[in-house]
Amino acid sequence: MPRTAWGWLITPEELESWILSQDEHLLVINKPGHVLCHPSKHGPWSSLVGACREYLSAEVLHMPSRLDRETSGVMLLARDHDLGSRLQRAIQNGQVRKSYLAILEGSLDAPIEVDQPLAISTDSVVRLKRAVTPGGQQAHTRFEPLEQSGGYTLTRVRPTTGRLHQIRVHAAHIGHPVAGDKLYGPDETLFLRFIDHGFDEHLQAALPFHRHALHAAALTFELESGPLVFEAPLAQDMADFWSSLLPCPASGVSRMEEP
Known part of the structure; x- marks a missing residue:
């Protein structure tokens, strides 16, 4: 570009x-x-x-x-x-099933269901930021670990609701933020710095990846005639990032390609 x-x-x-x-x-x-x-x-x-x-x-x-x-x-x-x-x-x-691939920080050892409501964060200077909030909009996400390496977990994510930033907020809520997330990761001021300066040397040192490592892998429409599935192969930058974390770059690729 x-x-x-x-x-x-x-x-x-x-x-x-x-x-x-x-x-x-x-x-x-x-x-x-x-x-x-x-x-x-x-x-x-x-x-x-x-x-x-x-x-x-x-x-x-x-x-x-x-x-x-x-x-x-x-x-x-x-x-x-x-x-x-x-x-x-x-x-x-709710006639569409969504499946994402995410690289989460830390070791997620077992599948976990997150059923926590979301609303605009009242503790952030970033107006678009969301947070788990009692009385907020219902939100449900299932995280399914696929593989672990280098302090990260390749994870299948299946949201059943579609709230703004839902996966990212829920991932941070369970202590496993999406790798590279400037807003819901280690420090939200990284997001503000990115807006002003782009992905500069400071952000390169603070984050493991240049964007949040989240990929919409599949959309499945449940029709009377049967499921209609649309799939997208994993973005190359995210595939390269995961491969860089593996002791053997060839391993794990098949897991990323699973529907």
Whole structure:
């Protein structure tokens, strides 16, 4: 991506390489980390939706669900309003199963279910930060450890609700924050520094990875005719990070590729 004064612009060639499948109704993308989903004031090629609209010459493009900027993985973009509405309703009605891969700090030794409500944090200077809060929105996440190495755990994460930052908040709540998380990791001021200075030498020394190590691996729609599954292979930067933690880089790859 070419660099601008504020960040990165997507190129048509890059966008094309992210497309997993497309037809006249639906576009399936494997979004890299650090790509903004929603349109921004910096032009159409500064966000995934804007770039896709330009690439497809499409006036209508609906995103039934979104990913945080630093989260990589599978995203669906509907090319007509009717499909977009139906997909969004399916997600809201719990007819869609989501599966993520995360690299968590520390050793998670057994599966754990987190059923803790979330709300805006009242103890943070970061306005968008969430926290486990009694009386907040219901949120449920299941963490399933797959492999441990180098003080980290490769983990399958299955959220059954879709709250903002849910996985990241719940991971931090159980004492295993997502590796590289600037907001829910060791110090939230790292997030503020990143906004002002980017991923500078200070952040490189404080964090093990340049973004939070979270990847949307699969979306499964439960239909009367059977499950419809959309999958995205693990982003290369996250795969490389996990491989760097392994005593033998070849091991563990098959676990990351499990649905």
